[in-house]
Amino acid sequence: MATTMITTLDRSSRAAARGLSDISIRNLFIIPTVLFLIVFNIFPLIYSLGYSFTDFRASTNAPANFVGLQNYRDLLNDPYVWSNFAITAKYVIVSVAGQLLVGFGVAMLLNRDIPLKGLITTLLLLPMMLSMAVVGLFWKLLYDPSWGVINYALGLGNFEWLADPKMALYAVALTDIWMWSPFVMLLSLAGLSAVPKHLYEAAAIDRAGPFYTFFRITLPLVAPILMIAVIFRTMEAFKTFDLAYILTSQPTAELISIRLYKMAFQEWQTGRSCAMAYIVLIMVLAITNIYVKYLNKVKER
């Protein structure tokens, strides 16, 4: 079975002349990659699983003691950690929903013949190409209550975007929406341009209204590609760190990755932070699985 999947080697090729078989060429390409993955991904992953059951601290010479499930029990009983998870969930929902709305909306607007379409699309893609840290620093200035452009333009006076405990998280989400809507837009544009034109013509002949056309033709056909955008953005939003870390220090905007960073690299609670990383990993896996199942369903339709 496996051999049928490999394209057979051209007998006149140089590789064949050197006496390399199909299988040895396959191994030549795959084994280094697999080794690399094992050394740098799989091994640390398993090693840190071991650490998550100990009280190990990388900053001391004290030996690691096995503590069983103590770390997991403490973390899941810690109200601060739960609040970090709730904040992260809120952030993911707001930011991904915002990106979908804005990104898909802009794609709908661009999906027609307008002058300078190429230039406009390219310019709209710029935010996505900036570094997260740079975007964070820029938006910190834009949000500044004393001299920021946003308050000036909206006439909000001294409104404290990042210092207000209720607003800070939304301010970070807004920045994320600004930065990543172009990504959703790009994928949506690809999806929209792939919708066969004859379907719209048929709908027009049947005198279908714009809403009917949108919900019965456009959305179902673009849905699979939108789902891919949602999966990517959810995973990214779940692990957002730099943007939120630079923009605000409000506890109401402390995402799970920031808590994890502090625990691992400021407090050096290595064992406990490994346990926390595993909890986060399991959550991301679960959410992604649900999405993938749904994506497959959408594709079947």
Place this chain on the structure above:
Amino acid sequence: MRKLVTSVLAGIGLTLACGTSVYAQEKSLTIFWAEWDPANYLQELGNEYEKETGVKINVETTPWSDFQTKAFTEFNAHGDAYDLVVGDSQWLGAGSTGGHYVDLTDFFKKHDLGNVMAPATVKYYAEYPGNSGKYWAIPLEGDAVGWSYRKDWFEDPKEKEAFKAKYGYDLDVPKDFKALRDIAEFFYRPDQKRYGIAIYTDNSYDAMAMGFENALFSYGGDLGDYSTYKVDGHINSEKAVAALDAYKELYKFTPPGWAKSFFVEDNQAITENLAAMSMNFFAFFPSLINEASNPNAKNTGFFANPPGPDGDQFAALGGQGISVVSYSQKQDEAMKFLEWFIKDETQKKWAALGGYTCSAAVLKSPEFQSATPYNKAFYETMFKVKDFWAVPEYAELLQQLNQRVYPYMIGGSGTAKETLDALAGDWNATFKKYGRGQ
């Protein structure tokens, strides 16, 4: 044949070149510190050392926000990238018990540094555990929190008159925390884009703790008993509660958006005409008397942290000692540098370059005290400073303080008593976890 000869010669030349560069590398020391002006002064001092001995000194820096993380990542990996490190005073516990620092007790005794350096600097920058007589660092940069203020605003006759009419006493450098509060309130004028006071509020490292400590220590409170690790009745005492309320009260008079501020923002409050008074470490004051970095340089004055209601006067300690990294391959060379560094004439040079020397003799000298507008306030402060916990798990204690105090200070949730009771609970649990003082 000719080709062969040329390549052999080239090979020999290359080997020699590499050889000499390896040799040159051996005669150098790398000192790791945070990225700020004193590190540049230390590099200049290092250049003097190179002139005298031929040993090159490289001062490597990283921004304050990841100074701790980067240093400990290197320590934990047992790396020898740094021969010496100018570490924060709180690191002593982690540095010494973790085996990252070389024990300097003998060096300390041989050179009688306990008397050569100012007592507070020896106690907080060098010794761990407290009163153990074991030393892990040489006090290098003395630092504490002080205040800068706008002399032109304070000395304006109209302001003086209005202030006296409102509060019944003269507008002057605050004599106690109450006056500090009154002046902050007096200058708080959002309609004129002028605000009363700039304080530390950032909760990502030790900013919030340092700011709160200024109020706490001057109100006669303390963080806990450093020898028994008892915190109940200390951090949540009546004095501590009053101090937290006083610190929160000051937050009302800060410029808008003052919820993540540390030394950069607090200096900006003076340079950008935002606040009448601003809390900051003395190490950041040199840029305030420099007209290139502060347009108000001529109108900026300085004062020490004022006393609390009962007359206690203390300030939160900053500053660092220099330690030899135990994984360094050049420890002997590093010790030679330290021997040179503690000499009186080196300490004088260090102070002249802009470093805050810890040498008692230099601090007491009239030349030092009159050299800058803030040196006298610095000298006075360095004899009444207190510091945060220096135990290896200090970062957890800091994080717990941030988690409890920040929502109360900035978000206004709960009361000061509830906040500090909860903090005492957290600290008790942490000390219990590490088996301290139980």
